[in-house]
Amino acid sequence: MEVKDRIEQLREELQLHNYNYYILDQPSISDFEFDQKLKTLEALEKKYPAFDDPNSPTKRVGGEVTKNFETVVHENRMYSLSNSYSKEDLIDWETRISKLVDGPIAYVCELKYDGASISITYENAELKQAVTRGDGAQGDNVTANIKTIQSVPLKLNGKDVPEKFDIRGEIILPFEGFAKMNQERLKNGEEPYANPRNTASGSLKLQDSAEVAKRPLACFLYNITGEKLGIQTQIESLEKAQKWGFQVPPHFKLANSIEEVLAYVNYWDQERFNLPYETDGVVIKVNQLQQQEELGFTAKSPRWAMAYKFKAEQESTRLEEITYQVGRTGAITPVANLAPVQLAGTTVKRASLHNADQIEKLDIREGDVVFVEKGGEIIPKIVGVDFTKRDTSSQPTNYISHCPECNTELVRTEGEALHFCPNATSCPPQVTGRIQHFISRKAMDVEGLGGETVALLVKEKLIENYADLYTLKKEQVLPLERMAEKSAQNLIDGIEKSKQISFERVLFGLGIRYVGETVAKKLAKEFKSMPKLMQASFEDLIQVDEIGERIAESLIQFFEVxxxxxxxxxxxxxxxxxxxxxxxxxxxxxxxxxxxxVISGVFEKVSRKELKSLIEKNGGKNTSSLSKKTSYLIAGEQMGPSKKEKAEKLGVHLITEEEFLTMLE
Structure with missing residues (x-):
């Protein structure tokens, strides 16, 4: 047998044994035999480098060192899920989506794994790259580290694998592996890791992939995204993913009614404690992908999915002091400083108190024993006071009247929950916060400049606002702490490069209150330039789709300064x-x-995504539900009869894909 054929044969054998062991849990050879085959392959690859393959099973041992993780834009955005905390929330969600799509809706219930989100791209059945979730629009390229995880297939099985697709999942650390890691750390006199989730997440950013390979990480996959996948339902995508070689936990279930969904939730609310890994809820998805497309997305989340979060853990501890933080917009947030308490695998020392109304409503005071909860929020919150343990000399909390940073008198607009510091130009946290927002990924994305460096530049009085960044010179930043010749040049180059960032992101970067990423896009599209936006009247602004009075007022106020x-x-x-x-x-x-x-059905010449893009590029508006204001319903194959009836009843014109494309000629 020729060397090349022998190498290929060994790779295929090892790939199959890996699949049998990690995916099917049915090993067909011993660990010793597997290791011997792997060593033989390693020796052959070393001797004959011409036959190198980046997805060879030998690459799993790691060894590649990544000092700076490249930022990669997701081809298909990674949305976050809307959360629900009660059965009523799920019923309300089901009622909402039932009005937006035709026919009966079936659901797929899956466990919500508590780990680090990942998107892995495959081309021609081979792993191409793996990117962290990041901010949803872009993340870090951690391909070398992901390749070391045994349950992530480097090559896929089957003849029906799409040419290119992204598969989303969660990198987790099972309890058993986590316990072994901590035993080893304690034996070496090191601090144990706090919890599996944070350890799994931190593993993805280790610089040496050989260190990642030593960690018993697993990857659970749950969603396939891409064009022309040949898949009709979520259940089918999970079953195909398993067949192709992915680790898909077996606990997913098809539910034909919301009652069956609730039964699944009730079962796993108790049974989750018997699982070998962390889970904090259930994800419910509409099964039909066509219905998913019709439901679409909000700015942050898919309308066709909902996460039900299990009841949060709760502990009691003493509130030692209430302090106040100033955000970049001047919003004041009261913070409870607590006697340390263990909660959901982490040590909690601080919790959000939200606002003055919340403090008054719960009658929270310094010295109280309070109940702390960690639910869907990253920051724990106080949900109540143990009044049986309150000191008789306790005094009600008086909310501060002046900014804790610059001593400016606080203001509170009628109808607002928060107090604000109006000193936007010289209140230190506001100055720093606005510049940090300006350079952030979704805004100007200034390479070589991070939040800590911004704080240092402000402290050294080198900048006072984000415009000052563009007057910085290398010799000014070189003397800063931890700044070398190369990093100083990278910072200046990154600032210069940011001048190419699009207008909509510059607008978002200004940090105007209520002008988020989506609003900035709509304003840029409508007014086309900053001068026109600055001259726009209140009436001009509220005419723009989804721009309400609050946003319009905020824009007017910003440009009046x-x-x-x-x-x-x-x-x-x-x-x-x-x-x-x-x-x-x-x-x-x-x-x-x-x-x-409104777009409904399946189309031949262009995809639904392309149809929506064509409508927007030509000045039209996409909506997900029919109303009297709808001009046209673009009807594709498999459109439900009730949508057609509703369109006829409302007097909405039905047009075909061809008729729509003719409108653009």
Whole structure:
């Protein structure tokens, strides 16, 4: 047998044995035999490097060192899930989505694994790259580390594997492996890890993949995303993923009614304690992918899925002191400083008190024994006071009247829950926070500049606002702590490169209250340039889709402040993008202006995603539900009869895919 054939044969054998062991839990050879085959393959690959393969089973031992993890934009955005904490929430969700899609809805129930989210891309049945969730739009390339996880297939089985797709999952650390790791650390005189979730997440960012390979991580996969997948349902995608070689836990279940969903939730609320890994809830998804497409997404979450979170853990401890934090917008957040207490695998020392109303409502005071809960929020919260243990000399909490950072008198607008410090220009946390927001990934994404460096630049009085970044010189930043020649140059280069960032992200980066990522996109699309937006009246603003009175008022107030206008003008003079690019303007048209479309069914010439894009590029609006305001229903194959009936009843015009495309000619 030729060397190349022998190498290929060994790779296929090891891949099969790996699948039998980790996915099917049915090992067909001993560990010793497996190791011998692996060593033979390693020796052959070393002797004949011409036959190297980046997805060979020998690559699982790691050894690649990554000092800086490359930022990668997700081809298909990783959305977060909407959370529910009661059965009533699930019933309300089911009622909402039933009005938006045709026909009966079946659901797939899956356990919600508590780990680190990952998106793995496969091309031609081979692993191409693995990227962390990051902010949903982009994450870190951790491919070398993911390849060391035995349950992640490097090559896939089967002839029906799509040419290219992303598969999403969770990197977890089972209890048994976590316990062994901590035993080893204690034996070596090291601090034990706090909990499996944080340890799994931290493992993905280790610089040496050989260290990752030593950790008993697992990867549970639960969602396939891409074009032309040949898959009709979520159940089918899970079953195919298993067949192709992915580790899909066997606990998923098809439910044909919300009652069956609730029965699944009730069962796992108790049974979860018998699982060998952490789970904190159940994810419920609409089974039909066509119905998922019709339901679509909000700015943050898919409408077709809901996470039910199990009841949070609760402990009692003493509230030692109430302190106050100032956010980048000037919002004041009261914080409870607690006697340390163990909660959900972590030591809790602080908890959010939200606002003055919450403190008054629960009558929370310093010195109280309070009940602390860790639910869906990252930061624990206080949910009550143990009044039986209150000191008789205890005094009610007086909420602060002046900013704890700059001593400016706080303001509270009628109808607002929070107090604010109005000193936006010189209150230190606001100054630092606004610049940190400006350089963040979703905004200007300034490479080489992090939050700590921003704080240092402000402290050293090198900058006072985000426009000052563009006047920095390398010799000014070189003397800073932990700053070397190369890092100083990277910082200056990163600031210069950010001048190419699109107008909508510059607008988001300004940090105008209530102007988030989605709102910034809508404003950029409508007004096309910063000067036009700055001149827009209140009436002009509220005419824009999804721009309400609160957002309009915030924009007007921002541009009424002379210093804000001066900073924006400086940014324009430094060369930042203050209008929609020529390319976008050339692509856009007003052919569909003032027209509203609903898309339903399956299409041949273009995908639903492309249809939506064409509508938006030509000035039209996409909506998910029919109403009297709907101009056209684009009807594809397999559209439900009730949607057609509703369109006819409302007088909405039905058009085919071909008729829509003709409208654009």
């Amino acid at each position: 002379k210093s804000n206008v001066e900073i924006v003008n400086r940014l324009a003079n430094y060369g930042l993008q203050m209008q929609v690019s020529e390319e976008e303007l050339n692509q856009a048209s007003s052919k569909l202006k003032d027209l509203t479309f």
